[in-house]
Amino acid sequence: MAECHPVGFQWVMEAKERGATIIHVDPRFTRTSALADVHVPLRAGTDIAFLGALVNHVLSTGKDFREYVVAYTNAPAILRQDFADTEDLDGLFSGFDPESHHYETTTWMYEGADASAAAGARDRWPASGGEGEQDVAARQHGGRELRDTARAESYGAGGAALGGKPALDPTLQHPRCVYQVLKRHFARYTPELVEDVCGVSRELFARVADAITANSGRERTTALCYSVGWTQHTVGVQYIRTASILQALLGNIGRPGGGILALRGHASIQGSTDVPTLFDLLPGYIPMPHAHQHQDLDAFVAADAGTTGFWGNMRAYVVSLLKAWWGEAATQENDYRFDWLPRLTGDHGTYRTVLNQLSGECKGYFLVGENPAVGSANAKLQRLGLANLDWLVVRDLRMIESATFWKDGPEIETGELRTEEIPTEVFFLPAAAHTEKDGSFTNTQRLLQWHHAAITPPGDARSDLWFYYHLGRIIREKLAGSTDPRDRPLLDLTWDYPTEGPLAEPSADAVLAEINGHGPDGQPLSTSTQLRDDGSTACGVWIYCGVRAHGHNQAANRRPRHEQSRVAPDWGWAWPANRRILYNRASADPDGRPWSERKRYVWWDAEQGRWTGDDVPDFEADKPPGYRPPPGAKAQDALAGTDPFIMQSDGRAWLFAPAGLADGPLPAHYEPYESPVDNPLYGQQTNPALQAHDRPANRYHPAGNQVYPYAFTTYRLTEHHTAGAMSRTLPYLSELQPEFFCEVSPELAAERGLEHLGWATITTARTAVEARVLVTDRMKPLRVRGRTIHQVGLPYHWGPEGLSTGDAANELLSVVLDPNVRIQESKAATCDIRPDRRPRGPALLAHVAAYRRRAGLPDDTPPTTGEGRP
Amino acid sequence: MGLRQWIDGWPVYRQLTGDDALGRGSAARSRGTERLSARTEQADRVVRSVCPYCAVGCGQKVYVKDEKVTQIEGDPDSPISRGRLCPKGAASKQLVTGPGRISTVLHRPAHATGWERIPLDRAMDMIADRVIRTRRESWQDTHRGVPVRRTLGIASLGGATLDNEENYLMKKLYTALGAIQIENQARI
Structure with a gap:
């Protein structure tokens, strides 16, 4: 955090000054470790074993926050009799289909959920044939379609919908209640296992376990911060799940100083998920419809419409979105033009797209401030895809490798590609900088902040808002008068944004107004509870409804910090409804009183009959703690005044996830796809549901392969930014970090004859790169499974363009993906490392092929373009 | 300039008599300093x-x-x-x-060995034509018998420095075009 979010880290330092214990868990010793009280170096890819042992410690010593756990989590929920755990099936959960590598998830559901609650859903399901609501929920929020379409990502604003609520045992004694299942599941996650798997001593583990449990409960809270070190794994989603279990058991969610804080890496990467340019999502975490599941609007909302919690209003969110996009053309009679949404049939993610480019199916590509030729895993595969397109549009501030692969990419040097033979037509369009356009970023805490244009962009540089608005305008003009039904969604699209100034820049404020939404009178909406499913409201992004309440741009609010409370509600605007801590009703006990004076945040004011406190309550303001839902209640009305997790259909934090995940209702430690060791916990070595693409240019190393004996991990530096376009091109930053390097321990340097400041060649089955050697104690050899495991650290910012150049670490990585969200495993893989520079030209291909032969992998001839192209 | 002013203008005098004994603050100010502003x-x-x-x-x-x-x-x-x-x-x-920012549109025709400059409006027109053509050529009305109304011929990958308003227009336009392979750094 000190390296990659330095200014955010000031708050960690402030907490330390006030007595907080700072623990840093990371394979490398970094600036964060230097300032922490405890550094825990562990083997990359083993965090579930580490966190799972913390869960086991909490459960086996009874240190959970019992009142919180009973009232606010699903610990008392009783599971079905036919659920089987990894302990029963040697690393698999019940429902696994070994043929297609996916789970059928019906057995993960709660026992005896109230079947009448979603009877309406059953009626509206066209092909249901009388199936139960659990089957509907299991199909919508589990199984093959969920995995293939990364639908787990739609839970970015709340959990998977279940029909009804579970039977509960508040004593937590029922053998099939979640609490007992959890205890059995994690029983073998012991300090001894942590030592064996992670390479962390029992003493160090005990220090962490004691610190976290001592600092949680009524009076104290512990926060967990993570970044892509937790997500870029084939089990990344389950890493976060393990952290959620730990924090929910300790009562650290929805309370000040608690939480699981994702430190996201880009100015508006949260915004890019909320207002998704992602294949599987519509705005506000509404899933993209699936061709074989969602033929009409009723089928689409069926699994959610009958359920409880705020997702029960999904139809209003979807209809309002369709009205925002198609205006007058979207009517009740035509299902609000739900049929105009294109349909998914499986995985259409960025790595699948590359395979489609190689096969010739995908012919046109836009890269908008993104540099996959350096920044995506297996950079070669990316470039081979780019070299097989009809046309490519690149928009950036400066020249990047993804725009120049055809003249100076690594494949030109090796002879795999020849410039004259590359058919791709390339357009480079210069982009406007943040100082040259109006717009909002959503930061890592869900806070929208507006940046104002200071000047106009130079020459032909334009904002991406300008580019897409005018591209749409020109396409619509060219198609005007078309009678082809496929053009109707374009021609009836609401696309009449006002433009300003000599460049005809579209008004970002007008776009924000559409995002916010308006009522039948055209007046801006103030909150998403005003949205209706009858076509009377329009709203582009339901979770952002209120950002322009009263016609005022709330994201541009900038009351100085000295003039407001510590929560700072008048600086920017956080979704939803300007709430700064999500689920903050959990900061009070079931009766609505703060758990302690020290940790008071939001509470029930009985006199006023309202929730009040330091923040906007993340709860219906006038729902008393004593409210109990009447039978048959829907949506939020079905949640009690003691159910703080209002986006969950049962109002509770999920220790056990009965739906919504592709790889298990509980986390289990699986080894990285490329691992130096075996999995001591289960016969199942790796995540059984992960997505691999074993093919030329993307070969994998078998576990424990001695040709690629070392683990490596990739990371960022303070002075550079991702794939380098915004940093390697700047003199200041290039001077601060001028060259690609690798970090190795003195022991590994001695083992391989590597010299400090000399060169090293790092080789995988994909390719080899060269880097300057940094021999440092920051990298520690670890004792794992009775062996010494060395790890190599590789910052990934470099490429051949810019002021500071070097090989790209992403050349080394394979494409192997998490089954829930299709993130690649960038943080743990294996390699070899040897002294000296890498071979040049065709000799590089021979070098890599010789390694593959020695490892027993297919000896692929060099891949060429035109593969599959007619 | 009077004698008093002359003496006051002498840094050593100000250092000895004023409260800047180390001569690193007000004592060291000169007329040249006074003329400077940030x-x-x-x-x-x-x-x-x-x-x-x-x-x-x-x-x-x-x-x-x-x-x-x-x-x-x-x-x-x-x-x-x-x-x-x-x-x-x-x-x-x-x-x-800083240096390196590009302010003109560049075009590399298929199989060419270098860039050519083209006007922005021409580039926009050419890109619109290519989108329309590729969309038409790769359009799918159905997939295994059910409607899909889409193209797999066009894809997009955006960075996460895009404004919310930009992402919104991108998703809206691409969806109306039927393009579904729309991705962002947020996946990565």
């Missing part, structure tokens, strides 16, 4: 902004003179950053004004 003071206007690098969202103040960005500093009013910027944020001025 770029931030000379600015025609100051525009509030947000750092474009990581997701912390530090406040920035952008100083503009003669329609050029002359300085970018941390915004002390921000409850997030309290005026601080990291090495990247502090280099933002070079990001937006």
Whole structure:
């Protein structure tokens, strides 16, 4: 955090000054470790074993926050009799289909959920044939379609919908209640296992376990911060799940100083998920419809419409979105033009797209401030895809490798590609900088902040808002008068944004107004509870409804910090409804009183009959703690005044996830796809549901392969930014970090004859790169499974363009993906490392092929373009 | 200039008699110093902004003179950053004004060995034609018998420095085009 979010880290330092214990868990010793009280170096890819042992410690010593756990989590929920755990099936959960590598998830559901609650859903399901609501929920929020379409990502604003609520045992004694299942599941996650798997001593583990449990409960809270070190794994989603279990058991969610804080890496990467340019999502975490599941609007909302919690209003969110996009053309009679949404049939993610480019199916590509030729895993595969397109549009501030692969990419040097033979037509369009356009970023805490244009962009540089608005305008003009039904969604699209100034820049404020939404009178909406499913409201992004309440741009609010409370509600605007801590009703006990004076945040004011406190309550303001839902209640009305997790259909934090995940209702430690060791916990070595693409240019190393004996991990530096376009091109930053390097321990340097400041060649089955050697104690050899495991650290910012150049670490990585969200495993893989520079030209291909032969992998001839192209 | 002024103008005298005994503050000021003023003071206007690098969202103040960005500093009013910027944020001025920024459209025809400059409006027209053509050629009305109304011929990958409003227009236009392979750094 000190390296990659330095200014955010000031708050960690402030907490330390006030007595907080700072623990840093990371394979490398970094600036964060230097300032922490405890550094825990562990083997990359083993965090579930580490966190799972913390869960086991909490459960086996009874240190959970019992009142919180009973009232606010699903610990008392009783599971079905036919659920089987990894302990029963040697690393698999019940429902696994070994043929297609996916789970059928019906057995993960709660026992005896109230079947009448979603009877309406059953009626509206066209092909249901009388199936139960659990089957509907299991199909919508589990199984093959969920995995293939990364639908787990739609839970970015709340959990998977279940029909009804579970039977509960508040004593937590029922053998099939979640609490007992959890205890059995994690029983073998012991300090001894942590030592064996992670390479962390029992003493160090005990220090962490004691610190976290001592600092949680009524009076104290512990926060967990993570970044892509937790997500870029084939089990990344389950890493976060393990952290959620730990924090929910300790009562650290929805309370000040608690939480699981994702430190996201880009100015508006949260915004890019909320207002998704992602294949599987519509705005506000509404899933993209699936061709074989969602033929009409009723089928689409069926699994959610009958359920409880705020997702029960999904139809209003979807209809309002369709009205925002198609205006007058979207009517009740035509299902609000739900049929105009294109349909998914499986995985259409960025790595699948590359395979489609190689096969010739995908012919046109836009890269908008993104540099996959350096920044995506297996950079070669990316470039081979780019070299097989009809046309490519690149928009950036400066020249990047993804725009120049055809003249100076690594494949030109090796002879795999020849410039004259590359058919791709390339357009480079210069982009406007943040100082040259109006717009909002959503930061890592869900806070929208507006940046104002200071000047106009130079020459032909334009904002991406300008580019897409005018591209749409020109396409619509060219198609005007078309009678082809496929053009109707374009021609009836609401696309009449006002433009300003000599460049005809579209008004970002007008776009924000559409995002916010308006009522039948055209007046801006103030909150998403005003949205209706009858076509009377329009709203582009339901979770952002209120950002322009009263016609005022709330994201541009900038009351100085000295003039407001510590929560700072008048600086920017956080979704939803300007709430700064999500689920903050959990900061009070079931009766609505703060758990302690020290940790008071939001509470029930009985006199006023309202929730009040330091923040906007993340709860219906006038729902008393004593409210109990009447039978048959829907949506939020079905949640009690003691159910703080209002986006969950049962109002509770999920220790056990009965739906919504592709790889298990509980986390289990699986080894990285490329691992130096075996999995001591289960016969199942790796995540059984992960997505691999074993093919030329993307070969994998078998576990424990001695040709690629070392683990490596990739990371960022303070002075550079991702794939380098915004940093390697700047003199200041290039001077601060001028060259690609690798970090190795003195022991590994001695083992391989590597010299400090000399060169090293790092080789995988994909390719080899060269880097300057940094021999440092920051990298520690670890004792794992009775062996010494060395790890190599590789910052990934470099490429051949810019002021500071070097090989790209992403050349080394394979494409192997998490089954829930299709993130690649960038943080743990294996390699070899040897002294000296890498071979040049065709000799590089021979070098890599010789390694593959020695490892027993297919000896692929060099891949060429035109593969599959007619 | 009177004698008094002359003596007062002598730094050693001010150092000995004033409260700047080390001679590193007011005692060392000269007329030359007096004539200097910070770029931030000379600015025609100051525009509030947000750092474009990581997701912390530090406040920035952008100083503009003669329609050029002359300085970018941390915004002390921000409850997030309290005026601080990291090495990247502090280099933002070079990001937006520094060397290497490209201000003309470049075009590489198929199989060509170099770039050509083309006008922006022509590039926009050419891109629109290619989108229409590829969409038409790769259109799918159905997939295994059910409607899909889409194209797998067109894809997009965006960075996560895109504004919310930009992402919104992208998703809206692509969806109306039937393009579904729309992705972002947020996946990666």
